[in-house]
Amino acid sequence: MIVVQLxxxxxxxSFVAFGGATALLPEMHRVVVENxxxxxxxxxxxxxxxxxxxxxxxxLVVTLIGWKVAGLAGALAATTAMCLPMSIVIYLLIxxxxxxxxxxxxxxxxxxVSPLAVGLIFSGATLIAQAxxxxxxxxxxxxxxxxxxxxxxLHPLWFIAAGAALGxxxxx
Amino acid sequence: xxxxxxxxxxxxxxxxxSSVGLSxxxxxxxxxxRMLVEERRWMTAEEFNAQxxxxxxxxxxxxxxxxxxxxxxxxxxYGAIVAPLGLLAGPLAIALLLALLYDVxxxxxxxxxxxxxxxAVGCGLLLAMAWRMGMAIKEKRWFLPFSVxxxxxxxxxxxxxxxxxxxxxxxxxxxxxxRLGRK
Numbered sequence: 095m096i097v098v099q100l101x102x103x104x105x106x107x108s109f110v111a112f113g114g115a116t117a118l119l120p121e122m123h124r125v126v127v128e129n130x131x132x133x134x135x136x137x138x139x140x141x142x143x144x145x146x147x148x149x150x151x152x153x154l155v156v157t158l159i160g161w162k163v164a165g166l167a168g169a170l171a172a173t174t175a176m177c178l179p180m181s182i183v184i185y186l187l188i189x190x191x192x193x194x195x196x197x198x199x200x201x202x203x204x205x206x207v208s209p210l211a212v213g214l215i216f217s218g219a220t221l222i223a224q225a226x227x228x229x230x231x232x233x234x235x236x237x238x239x240x241x242x243x244x245x246x247x248l249h250p251l252w253f254i255a256a257g258a259a260l261g262x263x264x265x266x
Numbered sequence: 267x268x269x270x271x272x273x274x275x276x277x278x279x280x281x282x283x284s285s286v287g288l289s290x291x292x293x294x295x296x297x298x299x300r301m302l303v304e305e306r307r308w309m310t311a312e313e314f315n316a317q318x319x320x321x322x323x324x325x326x327x328x329x330x331x332x333x334x335x336x337x338x339x340x341x342x343x344y345g346a347i348v349a350p351l352g353l354l355a356g357p358l359a360i361a362l363l364l365a366l367l368y369d370v371x372x373x374x375x376x377x378x379x380x381x382x383x384x385x386a387v388g389c390g391l392l393l394a395m396a397w398r399m400g401m402a403i404k405e406k407r408w409f410l411p412f413s414v415x416x417x418x419x420x421x422x423x424x425x426x427x428x429x430x431x432x433x434x435x436x437x438x439x440x441x442x443x444x445r446l447g448r449k
Contacts, residue, residue, distance in 0.1 A: 110427055112431065144361065144368060146387070205442035215396040236393070257388075
């Protein structure tokens with residue numbers, strides 16, 4: 095059954111989601127688009143865009159993928175699969191956290207994970223660009239966003255609104 | 267040292283985290299901090315940082331993990347269920363509403379153009395985020411090669427992420443363990 099498969103796939107992914115749902119974009123694309131052919135490239139990019147435009151945690155993109163694959167049951171299954179396993183782990187571990195916080199192996203994992211997360215998020219960006227099949231105008235917008243985001247202290251919503259407006263005007 | 271002010275009940279936990287979920291765009295963690303530490307004063311800044319440690323150490327959506335921790339702290343198991351539900355319920359409903367609209371109007375050229383524009387901006391925001399996180403890494407010549415390897419394995423070769431992460435964690439974590447021992 096597709097909902098069960100969806101649940102198992104995303105539950106497995108939740109264990110490697112260092113850097114949150116954003117870091118999972120490339121793998122979700124691999125599983126959902128390339129392996130199972132549940133969605134096509136265009137739909138995947140659109141769902142990513144919708145999740146960007148909605149308020150809430152980044153995990154919502156998972157909800158939307160679940161919705162498109164298997165309706166409401168899929169949305170709930172995918173979201174639960176992404177959130178529940180680590181919620182249980184953290185519920186059980188939090189009282190012992192002070193016991194191992196700051197230990198050499200704990201700091202080594204934290205330090206070691208961050209370059210991996212950088213690579214995953216960069217991969218996510220290239221994947222969205224590939225799947226959306228950007229033309230030169232869209233690439234220009236990508237570059238402008240990077241520059242503006244790194245230099246100005248603007249709320250992300252302004253960028254989203256600008257992207258939506260430019261796209262609506264048919265310029266991208 | 268200021269003690270945290272009040273002890274929220276289940277209703278307060280649900281509503282507090284709902285407000286966090288609904289006000290956050292592009293990462294809700296800063297909003298969670300503002301609500302918990304500054305507005306409702308359920309915890310002090312020190313307490314917040316200490317609890318956030320494990321949430322960021324473990325994989326998964328950090329802010330959901332944080333809601334579980336805060337919920338447990340004040341209302342035990344029920345709190346740990348209600349707080350993340352509050353965080354997710356509102357945004358989930360909005361996202362599904364947008365998904366319904368997408369099902370109906372998604373094929374219109376106007377909608378496609380808009381989503382394309384947002385995707386381009388989203389791509390730029392991801393690149394900027396990766397850049398900032400990369401610049402924040404200390405001892406870049408030891409660790410940035412691992413970022414490059416991940417990009418090669420994930421974006422280039424399209425290898426399955428669980429294996430890449432396992433191998434990456436052993437290698438990168440191993441180097442980190444060694445570097446930490448030298449100081």
